[in-house]
Each structure stands twice: as structure tokens, then as C-alpha cells.
Amino acid sequence: MKQHNLERPLIMHIDLNSCFATVEQQxxxxxxxxxxxxxxxxxxHTAIVTASYEAKAKGVKxxxxxxxxxxxxxxxxxxxxxxxxxxxxxxxxLDIMRDYSAHVTMKSIDEGVIDFHHTSADVRGRDLVEIAHxxxxxxxxxxxxxxxxxxxxxxxxxxxxxxxxxxxxxxxxVLTSHNIRTVLGELRxxxxxxxxxxxxxxxxxxxxxxxxxxxxxDVVTLQRMVFKSVVGRWWYDRLRGWxxxxxxxDVKRVGRQYVxxxxxxxxxEILGRLHHLCESVGWRLRSQYKSARGVYVYGKTxxxxxxxxxxxxxxxxxxxxxIYILARQLFEQAPDQLKExxxxxxxxxxIIDQQLSLFSDQIVRERQVTGAIDTLNRRFGERxxxxxxxxxxxxxxxxxxxxxxxxxx
Amino acid sequence: MNDETFLQExxxxxxxxxxxxxxxxxxxxxxxxxxxxxxxxxxxxxxLPTGNKTIHIFDVTDGGADYxxxxxxxxxxWHLTMEADHYEAA
Numbered sequence: 072m073k074q075h076n077l078e079r080p081l082i083m084h085i086d087l088n089s090c091f092a093t094v095e096q097q098x099x100x101x102x103x104x105x106x107x108x109x110x111x112x113x114x115x116h117t118a119i120v121t122a123s124y125e126a127k128a129k130g131v132k133x134x135x136x137x138x139x140x141x142x143x144x145x146x147x148x149x150x151x152x153x154x155x156x157x158x159x160x161x162x163x164x165l166d167i168m169r170d171y172s173a174h175v176t177m178k179s180i181d182e183g184v185i186d187f188h189h190t191s192a193d194v195r196g197r198d199l200v201e202i203a204h205x206x207x208x209x210x211x212x213x214x215x216x217x218x219x220x221x222x223x224x225x226x227x228x229x230x231x232x233x234x235x236x237x238x239x240x241x242x243x244x245v246l247t248s249h250n251i252r253t254v255l256g257e258l259r260x261x262x263x264x265x266x267x268x269x270x271x272x273x274x275x276x277x278x279x280x281x282x283x284x285x286x287x288x289d290v291v292t293l294q295r296m297v298f299k300s301v302v303g304r305w306w307y308d309r310l311r312g313w314x315x316x317x318x319x320x321d322v323k324r325v326g327r328q329y330v331x332x333x334x335x336x337x338x339x340e341i342l343g344r345l346h347h348l349c350e351s352v353g354w355r356l357r358s359q360y361k362s363a364r365g366v367y368v369y370g371k372t373x374x375x376x377x378x379x380x381x382x383x384x385x386x387x388x389x390x391x392x393x394i395y396i397l398a399r400q401l402f403e404q405a406p407d408q409l410k411e412x413x414x415x416x417x418x419x420x421x422i423i424d425q426q427l428s429l430f431s432d433q434i435v436r437e438r439q440v441t442g443a444i445d446t447l448n449r450r451f452g453e454r455x456x457x458x459x460x461x462x463x464x465x466x467x468x469x470x471x472x473x474x475x476x477x478x479x480x
Numbered sequence: 481m482n483d484e485t486f487l488q489e490x491x492x493x494x495x496x497x498x499x500x501x502x503x504x505x506x507x508x509x510x511x512x513x514x515x516x517x518x519x520x521x522x523x524x525x526x527x528l529p530t531g532n533k534t535i536h537i538f539d540v541t542d543g544g545a546d547y548x549x550x551x552x553x554x555x556x557x558w559h560l561t562m563e564a565d566h567y568e569a570a
Contacts, residue, residue, distance in 0.1 A: 098523040212501060
């Protein structure tokens, strides 16, 4: 039986509390202490992206419709998201974290991990709890007095994140083999990052109903009966403080989605929005110096039906025009009554100039035009040059907060 | 929803430039109407890159309302672009 990892905890997870709402309350002092919801669009049907702690105290949850939130909390103030503000705070947080270690990984726009294993002797010689307090103080001094964060310190990334989820807001917790049973004893399975309903059902099926039972389960049960793969071994190690999550992932797909601003848009108007999404996806793809070979489009109807279609090309592409041509062909089969559309490109590979074929002239010309447009947009601002077809959609389909990946921040 | 008013009003601003985390701090500004507003707190300053140009956005308050001032670092001019004097139920 493998023992707990007994080394000094050197992983620190930092999570900005209710990030976007807190940043708005920082920026606008009159909002402090009031229930605030951040939405991507101020309509009745819009979903809440972030709620302030004052709103959460009234039962408002992320993902809830604004209308439902208003029923629970009549005084709630809805603000449209302001990505440039959050991007700035993200970079300030990143700068602070990098002062302590070169090994910093941002997990999303509002949370990141500092690995102190390979940092300087001066930093390693310090008490990490003291550094955590210092980071909290620096957030308040360098960004603003309203900024708060939760910090977790543990021997591995999973336990550090778990610790950062305790005592919100403004918590600071250290999770080691000494207190893991106490902490896990107070949590539910679905409180653990990576355990959602499906994994919970798998665990329940073998009689595991609590995190403590999960911790006590043997590796054979987890590997052969619960997860039926090496994932079971990873969970066994993860819960004991051994690192299994220090992995970087390559870009596998680049995409965007959009909930239609009205449900009575004509097919041509919806195509305009799809085209706009294709331009965003192309811009993101090329910003990573990547091309793709596949396009996947989907639509969700008002009757909750999910439609999708995809195509794989033999040649790589990265221009907005090609992405849109392929997406539009697929979209001809889309159902009526759409309320949401989305596109992503896949089979991602690096852009290689030598990779030319019989169609090289056409590809080179298209690449040069796309490159010229990108140069203009970088110099004069995003969407200075774009298709005339997306003129009407620019007001609605503007860039919103990129959750998950921090590649485009 | 709330009482935000979006504007594009040229304003005159007295700002303090100094060392520290807030190297530029708008202290007072005069609106087109002649009304002067004393800034009691700078909530947040953040840059908004627009191509090669950067606009600096200052969210400030006078204790009674929140304001958004934008400084065009290329043309060296200030605009008041948002005023939110109180917030009502959404």
C-alpha cells in the first residue's frame, strides 16, 4: 500500500474569489457590499457568469438565468462583462506569482499554481504561509483594496486546489497527510475537482459514497472496478499527495460559441453570426501559429435538440475565409429554431510554410492576404478589417471571457 | 437593470503622476457643463490596447457616483465615458 507523500508542501494554488464580480466592485466602489452579477449580455435569458458574495449569500449561483436570480435577490445589479479589465487583473496576478517562482501555471483567468520545488533558496527558505499572506497583501496594494483570494498549499496540485476551495472568501489552508482525513471528512464526492455526477455514480456503484471512503479504497478497486483504467491509479496517488497533474496539454481544438441575441433571426442573419465566429476562431488559431484540417459546427434548438456536423480536409487551413466556407457548407443541414451556434476547428498542426501542394499558388495567396489583414488588425485594433458580411453582427458577437484556456489572454 | 449612462464627453483632468503602484492618479475633473468632480478613490486603472495605441481606463468615484475616465495616450486627451450615479434593482 502506497503511503502519503510526506514531503514539505511546496505547491500553492491561488484562486481569485468571485473574480469578475470582485474586480467590478474594486473598479466601482459604489458597488461594494451590494449583490452584483456579471453577465455577457443584459437580457432576461442570459446566464450569470459570476456572482458577488453578496449575491451568492442570497442563493444566486453561477449559470443561473438573470431572471431567476432576480427572483431570489431583487436588488441584484447586473453588469456586462468587461474582459479587458479581467485580463489586466490576470496579468497583475501572474506578475506577482512569478516573483516567487519561474514555475507558474495559470489554470484559467482567475486561478493559478506556483510550484516552489525549483525556486531560489531564499524563497524556499521562507514559510509558505507567510508568502501566502504576502501575496494577499500585494493583491490589495497592487490591484486594489477589495481584491481577495483563496490560497491552498499542499504537496500536489490536486490537494492544493482542494485546500484553496475551503473557507471562501479570503481563505488560506494547508493540506497535508496530517489533516487530510479531517478535511475530506467534511466534503462531498462532488466537491472534489474532477468528480462530477458521472464519476460519482461510478464510485457509488462500488460502495464509495464519501471522499474518506474514496481515500481508503485500494488501488485495485479504483483501477479495475471504478475507472477501469490507469485513471484509478492516478486518483489513488492524487489523494495521497503524489503529483500526477503536472502535465501540459497541446491545443487540440480552437472554438467559439454564441447564444443568439434573438430567436427570430433569419437564416442569413444567423450565417452572419457564424461567419463572425469563424473570424474569431481563425484569429485565435493563427495567434498560436497553428493551422487546422477539421471543422465542426453545432447548433442547439429551443427544443433542446443538439445538432452537429463536421468535415476533415486533406490540406491544412487557417484563413477565416476557408473556415467559413467549410462551416457554411456544414451549416446547410442545420435545423430551424436555433438558439445557440458554435464552431471549432480540430486536427490542429503547426503552420509549416513548406507544406504546399498542387494548390500552392492559391494557398500562398490566401496566406498572404490573411497575414496582411492580421497585421492591420494588430496595428489598428481587432476587427479593423473584417468581412462585410459580419458588419451587422459586430455589435453582438464581441469577444467575451475565455474560460478555461489562458492561451488568448 | 442599473443606472449606467454611457458618454463620450471631453473633460479636463488634473492628474498626479508619481511613483508607486498608481503612477497616474486623476485628482479632479471638470465636465463640459463646468461641474467639477473631486476624485475620492481610484478604483482600478487598466490599459485597453487598441492596435498599437493604448487607452488607459480609470474607474473612479467621488463617493456619490462611479465614473469611467479614458486617457488616450497618443492624443493626450481625456474623455468621460461612463457615469453610474446609483444602482437600482436589476
